[in-house]
Amino acid sequence: MLSASVYNLWMMCKTPFYLDEKRFERIFSMNKYETKYLSVDNLGENQRNCPQLMQAALWIKENEVVAFPTETVYGLGGNAQNDEAITKIFQAKGRPSDNPLIVHIAKYEQLEGLVSEVSPTARKLMDAFWPGPLTLIMPKGEHVAHQVTAGLSTVGVRMPDHPVALALIEEANLPIAAPSANRSGRPSPTTAQHVYHDLKGAIPAIVDGGATGVGVESTVVDCSGDVVAILRPGGVTKEQLEAVVDNVMMDPGLVDQKQAPKSPGMKYTHYAPDAPLRLVDGSFAFLQHLVDKDRAEGKKVGVLSTEETKDHYHADVVIPCGQRAQVATVAHHLYDALRAFNETDVDVIYSEVFPKAGVGLAIMNRLEKSAGGVILREE
Numbered sequence: 198m199l200s201a202s203v204y205n206l207w208m209m210c211k212t213p214f215y216l217d218e219k220r221f222e223r224i225f226s227m228n229k230y231e232t233k234y235l236s237v238d239n240l241g242e243n244q245r246n247c248p249q250l251m252q253a254a255l256w257i258k259e260n261e262v263v264a265f266p267t268e269t270v271y272g273l274g275g276n277a278q279n280d281e282a283i284t285k286i287f288q289a290k291g292r293p294s295d296n297p298l299i300v301h302i303a304k305y306e307q308l309e310g311l312v313s314e315v316s317p318t319a320r321k322l323m324d325a326f327w328p329g330p331l332t333l334i335m336p337k338g339e340h341v342a343h344q345v346t347a348g349l350s351t352v353g354v355r356m357p358d359h360p361v362a363l364a365l366i367e368e369a370n371l372p373i374a375a376p377s378a379n380r381s382g383r384p385s386p387t388t389a390q391h392v393y394h395d396l397k398g399a400i401p402a403i404v405d406g407g408a409t410g411v412g413v414e415s416t417v418v419d420c421s422g423d424v425v426a427i428l429r430p431g432g433v434t435k436e437q438l439e440a441v442v443d444n445v446m447m448d449p450g451l452v453d454q455k456q457a458p459k460s461p462g463m464k465y466t467h468y469a470p471d472a473p474l475r476l477v478d479g480s481f482a483f484l485q486h487l488v489d490k491d492r493a494e495g496k497k498v499g500v501l502s503t504e505e506t507k508d509h510y511h512a513d514v515v516i517p518c519g520q521r522a523q524v525a526t527v528a529h530h531l532y533d534a535l536r537a538f539n540e541t542d543v544d545v546i547y548s549e550v551f552p553k554a555g556v557g558l559a560i561m562n563r564l565e566k567s568a569g570g571v572i573l574r575e576e
């Protein structure tokens with residue numbers, strides 16, 4: 198109401214700036230809250246009695262939204278059974294409404310009403326990987342807010358492997374729907390500070406539990422049919438899934454650009470730093486040649502490297518992202534490194550590529566999305 202009348206006033210001033218009503222609403226809603234950090238860094242045995250956590254749980258129960266850490270990335274949580282809470286999540290993130298959310302649970306009883314059926318394959322995967330970075334797509338139950346699934350008949354569910362996330366869900370005593378807590382399109386947040394940077398003013402609080410562990414999001418799998426289809430590669434690797442179930446395949450939409458991905462989120466440009474990112478598959482000399490060409494044209498150039506390779510490049514900014522020899526460290530540092538380029542004035546970023554094995558598959562999926570699918574290959 199208030200913002201509508203302010204909008205009318207603004208229009209009466211007939212300023213020369215273009216600002217349509219939607220954009221105006223968005224700018225004003227960004228300053229709705231004084232976003233607080235609720236620090237729970239040293240949760241001990243009594244984590245559920247921690248006042249910061251109780252405050253966060255109270256907000257969830259009152260259908261407010263709160264960011265919290267998981268083992269993968271920070272999530273922006275709200276009551277999965279309440280449409281008002283889910284609308285707030287979509288608004289704070291600026292998320293397209295056709296992209297469904299993952300629901301987080303702390304105990305198996307919470308599947309009741311959330312899903313209508315658990316297949317034997319789904320049960321096997323839960324036993325093997327929960328709590329952990331695996332999201333299972335299952336037929337949805339009756340107690341799921343309409344917007345959570347964006348109109349789909351299925352719902353994505355996971356049990357996170359993080360003491361703060363589990364304690365928050367237990368304390369709120371509700372399944373918590375949570376997308377990654379970034380503004381839509383940006384790299385996912387792996388620290389409370391990343392969340393603050395993106396959502397300051399748009400949410401009441403961030404539960405700060407320090408940096409997350411895995412660093413890339415959960416693996417999303419559809420196990421409703423005869424095969425287990427990976428809709429989004431993530432923290433649980435294809436190899437790990439294959440050790441537990443037969444017939445694991447990649448969703449064709451992930452590999453073939455002409456087919457629509459089954460996970461709606463996979464069709465959007467994502468994980469992107471401000472400057473364009475270009476993936477380079479070739480020698481150090483080839484990547485350096487691309488850098489030199491752009492610098493000769495007066496551009497400021499960044500390179501996303503690894504600890505082992507950083508000294509091979511001469512560029513305006515070189516940011517190493519973990520160690521090639523331990524690819525899990527690359528996943529852990531990836532989003533922080535992408536975000537770090539936004540603190541520089543580079544015009545373009547060239548990035549190394551990684552073998553698509555283990556968590557390397559998820560790393561390359563995110564890098565390819567950041568780069569809009571284009572890889573520059575040495576002849």
Ligand code: TXA
Nearest residue numbers: 269272297298351352353376377414415460461462463
């Ligand atoms: O690690 C994670 O998964 C993090 C933490 C916070 O749990 N969450 C996360 O959520 O990455 P989000 O919303 O950023 O990504 C969810 C992905 C999207 O690609 C979405 O399209 C897909 O899961 N998804 C959710 N429900 C689905 C469904 N019913 N069918 C197909 N894909 C679904």
Ligand code: MG
Nearest residue numbers: 376377378385
């Ligand atoms: Mg996300």
